[in-house]
Amino acid sequence: MFTTEFLDLPHLARAGGSVQLPGSKSISNRVLLLAALSAGTTTIHDLLDSDDTRVMLDALHALGCTVTPRQVTPGQPVQITGIDGALPNNARAQLFLGNAGTAMRPLTAALAILGGSFEMTGVPRMYERPIGDLVDALRQLGCQIDYLRDEGFPPLRIGQPDFRQLGSTGAAPIQVRGDVSSQFLTSLLMALPLLASTSPQAIAIDVVGELISKPYIHITLELLARFGIRVENHGWQRFVIPAGSRYQSPGSIHVEADASSASYFIALGAIAASAEGQNGIKIEGVGLDSIQGDIRFVEAARAMGAEITGGPNWLHVARGRWPLRAIDLDCNHIPDAAMTLAAMALYADGTTTLRNIASWRVKETDRIAAMAAEARKLGALVEEGAGFIRITPPAAPEDWRAASIHTYDDHRIAMCFSLAAFNPAGLPVRIQDPKCVAKTFPDYFEALFALVQPGAPAPVICIDGPTASGKGTVATLVAQRLGFALLDSGALYRIAGLAASRAGIALQADQADRIAALIATLHIVFAPDQRVLLNGEDISLAIRTEEAGMNASRVSAFPAVRQALLQWQRDFRRLPGLVADGRDMGTVIFPDAPLKVFLSASAECRAQRRFKQLIDKGLSANMHDLLADLQARDARDTQRSASPLQPAEDALHWDNNAERTVEQAVQQVLSWWQQRQPFAAEESAV
Ligand SMILES: O=C(O)C1=C[C@@H](OP(=O)(O)O)[C@@H](O)[C@H](O)C1
């Protein structure tokens, strides 16, 4: 996941390949709760691991369910041992439910019926998302729920219910409004079997007013059936839970991939020209047999021009009509995926209108307002109303503008606007707070980058300089702040030197071809945890000794060795960008890099820095020897004929002497980078 303050997407041109999507949020959180209420143990395969499911898992754990393992591990199922319809007497817990509607609402209903002493809390936005219709419905039954702040909104306190009045009202249906969120009805449908299990009569729920987002009720009914509860659906108006209904674990259950998450990749296939040698985008894990209503996004995308084929659990999407066709659509049945249509509308041949989406206003943010504001920043014309949005794309490529997209802590805003990087003007797009995708799709950007190709080679920031100038530290931090990949080219020469000396090859010029041939056989891995592996062995420390540094300097003087490592280094170039640290990054390896920085410092200062580094690592060091070695390396690095150490003509210089801090150097590089971005002015105005 990208945890940077912002993520700059360079202009994107093409896409192709296949993507395996993470599990459905709506299915994951329903299955977790149903498993928790059931008798027996349920093994859940392909559960989504995201903020929304984590709050649900934590809540279930706090309520005494056995959850193994406690953290979702990719490829490993999660086992939940349920409470069999009852909590211990005097159960109490404070539950933090983040901004997960699928946790807050269903848990509120279930706990209000089970009884105990619970506080339901969340993030500030959760306290602006309505829950009054659900509380009103539960109070009809005798549930004890208090608002801790504003009437009609979380946080809530739940107490012990009093079901005596139920007897007197007999089997009167419970009324619930359906026009603000379908999650209220879903919550009742999942909680009321707890009452029906001991009730002599069936329990009926009547929907008052229009029921929005109906397909989510379909998911609820499908999953209830898997857990032994067969609800009668009378025309989406009345739902009847038979007397004696009792939760029974299905033993094992599989979570489909998320159909709403699929919408971004369907849109990608519809918008992007196919990458060379590829034919569109294959989406795996969800397909035409899905129980998720958002699969009907496929129809809308087809109407706009996408060419989509599919099987039970896969889809294939290719660009068809181009530009896309503008549409006018009632989107009530696909409230989440419809946002992706708004992103597709930026590439349509006219004005697209998305109607019947009033619920957008009470989700992660006011999504109608947010979509309108951000699409306008890109140059689109947008009209909005209480329950619709109308988008006209920028008229010509030159009407597009480079924008820094505010994401409002809303995963879907971030994912939707990543698609704006395909704009015809060749502009980059900045996504602020990219980690907001953690709500349902933590690795969204990684998945996107695996499929797309930039319009021009991915950006590179070169940081060159002599040994111990501090470039490694600065490069690492700059890469972290921007979410860029890191190339420590010195490490490659260190590895080459180490491998050659271990192979018994003398590090001298007449052996250069042998060393180059050896390099071609090496299997080198720079692990995400900073470890460096050579043919499977952790050599992170072995390449950091002074001797390894000297050997690196020796082999790096041989043109054949430099040549053998050239493509290796260039292959590090990837999205969203690269920070390359070395001696000839700006001059030889990435001469087209948009930012080149040359760090320098006096030999004494660098010797001091190296001394400290070695001591900190627990290695022995001697200042006098270090200075002499460093001067010898400087001489070799600057005097070698093959790519000698020298600043690129267009490099910006930073004197990294002792009185300057690492943070100052990092800030300077970031500020030079920022000045090169087209949204620099807008950003500094914020
Ligand atoms: O039940 C569900 O899983 C959901 C229902 C929908 O909400 P509304 O019913 O509030 O539209 C949807 O937007 C949400 O992401 C998930």
Ligand SMILES: C=C(OP(=O)(O)O)C(=O)O
């Ligand atoms: C509306 C959404 O979430 P929630 O489940 O919190 O309602 C969403 O994921 O788009």
